[in-house]
Amino acid sequence: MNKKGTVLHWIIFGILVALAVFFVMSKTGIIKQEPKAYWSLHFLKNNYLEAEKILLSYESIERIIAKDTIQELAQNGGLQKTEISNCGTLQNINLWNNNNQWCMPDAPKNFSTSATAQLNTKLPQLKFTNLQFNKNTFSAKAPKQPLHTLLLKQHNFPSDQTYFYDPSFAIELSYSLDEYTQLQSEAKLLVEKCRNTQEFLTCIEQAKPTHWHPGFCDQTKNPKKQSNPKPTGPSTIDRKTIFCVQSPNGYTLNTGQANVKENIIYTFALDFTPSSLLPVQDTTITYLEAKEMYHFQFTHNPIAQGYKIYYTNWLIIKDNTPGNAQDIFSSVPKDPALGFYETTFINTANLQPCVTQVDAQPNQAYLCQNKIQYYLSNPQLKKDISYIAGITAHTDKEESLLTNFVDMASK
Amino acid sequence: MMDDFFDFLFTVMAAVFLFYFLTFTLHQSVKESDNQALDELSTFHRFDSSVNNLRLQLYDGQSLTPEEIGVKIEKSKILGGKTITSCSDYETQIECEKDSAGTSQDHPDYECVWDKQSKSCLSLRKPTADIK
Numbered sequence: 001m002n003k004k005g006t007v008l009h010w011i012i013f014g015i016l017v018a019l020a021v022f023f024v025m026s027k028t029g030i031i032k033q034e035p036k037a038y039w040s041l042h043f044l045k046n047n048y049l050e051a052e053k054i055l056l057s058y059e060s061i062e063r064i065i066a067k068d069t070i071q072e073l074a075q076n077g078g079l080q081k082t083e084i085s086n087c088g089t090l091q092n093i094n095l096w097n098n099n100n101q102w103c104m105p106d107a108p109k110n111f112s113t114s115a116t117a118q119l120n121t122k123l124p125q126l127k128f129t130n131l132q133f134n135k136n137t138f139s140a141k142a143p144k145q146p147l148h149t150l151l152l153k154q155h156n157f158p159s160d161q162t163y164f165y166d167p168s169f170a171i172e173l174s175y176s177l178d179e180y181t182q183l184q185s186e187a188k189l190l191v192e193k194c195r196n197t198q199e200f201l202t203c204i205e206q207a208k209p210t211h212w213h214p215g216f217c218d219q220t221k222n223p224k225k226q227s228n229p230k231p232t233g234p235s236t237i238d239r240k241t242i243f244c245v246q247s248p249n250g251y252t253l254n255t256g257q258a259n260v261k262e263n264i265i266y267t268f269a270l271d272f273t274p275s276s277l278l279p280v281q282d283t284t285i286t287y288l289e290a291k292e293m294y295h296f297q298f299t300h301n302p303i304a305q306g307y308k309i310y311y312t313n314w315l316i317i318k319d320n321t322p323g324n325a326q327d328i329f330s331s332v333p334k335d336p337a338l339g340f341y342e343t344t345f346i347n348t349a350n351l352q353p354c355v356t357q358v359d360a361q362p363n364q365a366y367l368c369q370n371k372i373q374y375y376l377s378n379p380q381l382k383k384d385i386s387y388i389a390g391i392t393a394h395t396d397k398e399e400s401l402l403t404n405f406v407d408m409a410s411k
Numbered sequence: 412m413m414d415d416f417f418d419f420l421f422t423v424m425a426a427v428f429l430f431y432f433l434t435f436t437l438h439q440s441v442k443e444s445d446n447q448a449l450d451e452l453s454t455f456h457r458f459d460s461s462v463n464n465l466r467l468q469l470y471d472g473q474s475l476t477p478e479e480i481g482v483k484i485e486k487s488k489i490l491g492g493k494t495i496t497s498c499s500d501y502e503t504q505i506e507c508e509k510d511s512a513g514t515s516q517d518h519p520d521y522e523c524v525w526d527k528q529s530k531s532c533l534s535l536r537k538p539t540a541d542i543k
């Protein structure tokens with residue numbers, strides 16, 4: 001073997017020895033290589049995916065906030081939990097009107113205020129702005145957030161990775177605050193229709209839309225969801241009444257469980273105080289032969305300070321009703337020989353407690369279970385002449401209309 | 412003359428050995444690297460699908476706490492080419508009731524129940540008697 005051949009042999013042996021040493025040292029016999037697309041995969045996993053997880057967790061919080069705020073507003077008549085209506089409350093339920101004043105809630109503004117407060121509490125690191133609830137989309141803007149991750153130094157990548165994600169959101173909900181506009185229109189119509197009727201509760205029953213229910217919401221169905229304390233009194237006081245209204249568009253809220261939805265229920269109260277003094281309409285008159293007195297009976301109006309009983313033999317004025325008593329009686333002839341016309345006053349301050357007809361005194365008024373009973377005795381009234389009578393209620397400022405006359409039959 | 416022939420034969424055999432040996436070794440390491448990258452990619456796809464599944468769950472009105480999100484994504488499984496993150500990802504009654512991915516494992520009070528009306532798999536609380 002020549003010298004060159006020997007060198008080649010030794011080189012080959014050297015390589016084989018080197019390989020043997022490599023195998024012994026590496027144990028696995030596999031040459032470690034960087035995984036392919038290390039940077040890209042690291043970026044996807046630790047930046048993109050992490051940001052998606054964060055955004056998903058934000059969305060879950062935002063959806064809960066939207067749901068809670070919608071419910072809070074609905075249960076407080078469109079106002080925030082801590083707010084009280086300018087029109088006052090009835091049994092802790094906000095009133096939407098008081099006499100002639102309307103205090104309609106600005107639901108979008110209240111939603112925005114309440115939701116912003118909750119977002120700032122639950123996600124304080126994101127400075128949300130321009131929060132709104134347009135149509136059925138709940139949205140807000142927030143500055144982009146950086147997500148820093150460190151690449152392992154052993155992979156010799158030159159820099160850290162920073163990924164910016166945008167936490168602004170626009171969540172579509174199966175609900176719209178426009179529903180308040182509809183409810184407010186319905187409320188105004190109902191009040192206009194029923195406020196000037198004596199039996200306003202009957203009027204409400206007949207005129208209310210089908211999704212309106214007078215009274216408290218049934219707390220037994222969902223006691224945890226009610227923010228208001230359990231009612232202890234009646235739902236109607238002094239012509240003010242509470243309503244429990246189902247969503248007119250059938251909107252529902254998610255409960256957190258699949259396929260289980262919760263109805264949206266609005267709670268508020270309305271005031272049906274009449275715009276003018278209500279006329280007296282349910283008068284009955286009977287003649288008490290034994291006592292020679294006329295017995296008048298009609299429903300008491302708590303606002304009235306007194307009543308005027310007009311009676312006459314000028315029967316044709318019957319056709320002039322309804323109208324102002326003064327105008328109606330202006331056609332009665334001034335000459336007593338032609339037309340007889342008398343007025344009697346009842347002052348509510350002088351109402352006597354209820355007594356039986358036997359004990360009743362002439363020209364005295366008694367209050368018997370919300371009914372006024374008046375015993376009229378006037379020697380000028382002749383048995384063989386027909387008379388009619390009409391009653392009006394009055395206060396310091398006004399007198400009600402005279403809507404009808406009743407025959408004073410003495411036979 | 413014979414020495415030279417054996418030298419030649421030795422050299423050729425050593426070269427062949429080295430060629431195959433190095434080719435095998437290097438190929439193995441490249442394959443290993445490929446597999447590692449593919450594993451990472453498949454994990455990423457599983458996680459990404461899982462995030463989408465959870466997003467759908469949110470759209471569907473189910474509640475999801477931020478704490479649950481990470482756990483559900485980590486524990487998601489691929490069954491028949493579909494990523495299963497929670498009960499609602501099962502498409503058939505058999506899959507739903509079997510719950511092969513064990514989505515309810517962390518919540519022993521809950522189980523996957525097939526809702527015939529909506530034809531979907533729901534995560535429902537077990538009747539009180541079944542909770543141990």
